[in-house]
Amino acid sequence: MTEIGRAAGAALAERPVSDGTGPSEADWAAAVAAVRDLTPDSRVLLICHVNPDGDALGSMLGFAFGLRRLGVRHLQTTFPGPPEVPEPLRGLPGLDLLVPADEAWLDPDLVICFDAASASRLGTLAGRLDRVGTTTVVLDHHASNTRFGGINVIDPAAAATSVVAEELLARLGVPLDAEIAECLYVALATDTGSFRFAMTTPAVHEMAARLLATGIRPGEISRRIFDTRPFGAIRLYGDVLSRVQLAPDAACGLGLVWTYATLDDLTRHGQRPYVLEPLIDSVRCAAEADVSCVVKQIAEDEWAVSMRSKGGVDVSQVAVVLGGGGHRFAAGFTGRGSATEVVDAIRDELDRAVVPTEDQR
Numbered sequence: 001m002t003e004i005g006r007a008a009g010a011a012l013a014e015r016p017v018s019d020g021t022g023p024s025e026a027d028w029a030a031a032v033a034a035v036r037d038l039t040p041d042s043r044v045l046l047i048c049h050v051n052p053d054g055d056a057l058g059s060m061l062g063f064a065f066g067l068r069r070l071g072v073r074h075l076q077t078t079f080p081g082p083p084e085v086p087e088p089l090r091g092l093p094g095l096d097l098l099v100p101a102d103e104a105w106l107d108p109d110l111v112i113c114f115d116a117a118s119a120s121r122l123g124t125l126a127g128r129l130d131r132v133g134t135t136t137v138v139l140d141h142h143a144s145n146t147r148f149g150g151i152n153v154i155d156p157a158a159a160a161t162s163v164v165a166e167e168l169l170a171r172l173g174v175p176l177d178a179e180i181a182e183c184l185y186v187a188l189a190t191d192t193g194s195f196r197f198a199m200t201t202p203a204v205h206e207m208a209a210r211l212l213a214t215g216i217r218p219g220e221i222s223r224r225i226f227d228t229r230p231f232g233a234i235r236l237y238g239d240v241l242s243r244v245q246l247a248p249d250a251a252c253g254l255g256l257v258w259t260y261a262t263l264d265d266l267t268r269h270g271q272r273p274y275v276l277e278p279l280i281d282s283v284r285c286a287a288e289a290d291v292s293c294v295v296k297q298i299a300e301d302e303w304a305v306s307m308r309s310k311g312g313v314d315v316s317q318v319a320v321v322l323g324g325g326g327h328r329f330a331a332g333f334t335g336r337g338s339a340t341e342v343v344d345a346i347r348d349e350l351d352r353a354v355v356p357t358e359d360q361r
């Protein structure tokens with residue numbers, strides 16, 4: 001083992017062991033071997049989910065830097081759909097490694113997928129996993145993950161895919177540096193809601209400490225990622241929030257608060273769709289509702305739905321039934337019809353999904 005490898009091994013010994021629902025030692029070993037088996041000529045394609053968020057892009061780019069440090073020369077990172085990185089993520093290091101989906105190699109030797117619970121989240125790139133001769137590794141933290149890779153390293157207890165990525169880099173003997181750390185930090189901060197959500201365990205803060213120890217600047221990163229919007233986006237938020245509705249009877253009385261945004265709203269204010277992502281955080285504040293959702297138009301009869309729960313409902317169940325996925329308290333799907341029809345479908349499923357507590361029975 002190299003000096004680097006020994007140092008990484010020492011750090012690993014202090015990590016909490018998986019609680020049993022996470023990856024087995026055999027899964028980790030297979031993922032490590034997939035990287036170790038690469039030759040200087042090998043081509044590695046990294047893919048994250050459509051409409052990438054901070055965790056998708058951050059874990060993928062952070063891992064890409066790690067592969068670079070290991071001497072991997074032929075490396076592409078990509079995601080399906082328009083090759084547009086949301087403005088708040090345009091300060092991430094490593095964006096020069098991104099290629100549009102239609103330029104991604106058709107026959108890579110190794111494919112590694114990040115933060116995608118199912119192959120459908122990879123859109124047109126899902127086909128890259130089917131080729132004979134291509135090794136496929138899935139790194140993820142969604143409980144609903146369909147284990148669509150040849151090698152699956154899935155930890156539903158992890159707060160972000162970047163937690164899994166950091167562990168794999170450590171097992172590969174790659175020391176953290178500022179570029180890797182910034183990517184993984186953005187991913188971790190995004191998926192924990194800036195270290196506020198329930199998954200923010202001591203291990204999450206320990207990982208954040210390791211990342212910050214490389215010298216990255218959390219104040220600057222947070223301002224860029226969370227606290228910078230175009231003026232037009234703020235006007236747009238005003239319009240969308242002014243039509244928020246409360247349905248106290250929904251979800252067997254736990255309550256639903258919801259709103260919608262149309263393509264016309266975006267056009268009127270000259271904004272791109274990703275500016276709508278933070279809106280769910282304002283809507284979910286309503287004290288009167290356990291469940292919240294924002295229904296965002298993506299085509300004439302097509303809506304991207306974000307759902308959140310404060311704990312009374314497992315919204316991933318609702319999302320899975322409606323064709324999507326996610327986590328217990330944060331999930332999504334693509335809805336069809338009008339905004340009202342999409343919300344009606346959610347309300348129907350919510351009534352089925354809620355398990356009434358003692359005093360509601």
Ligand code: AMP
Binds near residue numbers: 280
């Ligand atoms: P969002 O509301 O977009 O922040 O997504 C919340 C969670 O739901 C994330 O973990 C996503 O991966 C998941 N999710 C959102 N949209 C979909 C979809 N169309 N299909 C599967 N999972 C989704």
Ligand code: MN
Binds near residue numbers: 049115
């Ligand atoms: Mn994601």
Ligand code: MN
Binds near residue numbers: 159
């Ligand atoms: Mn994630």
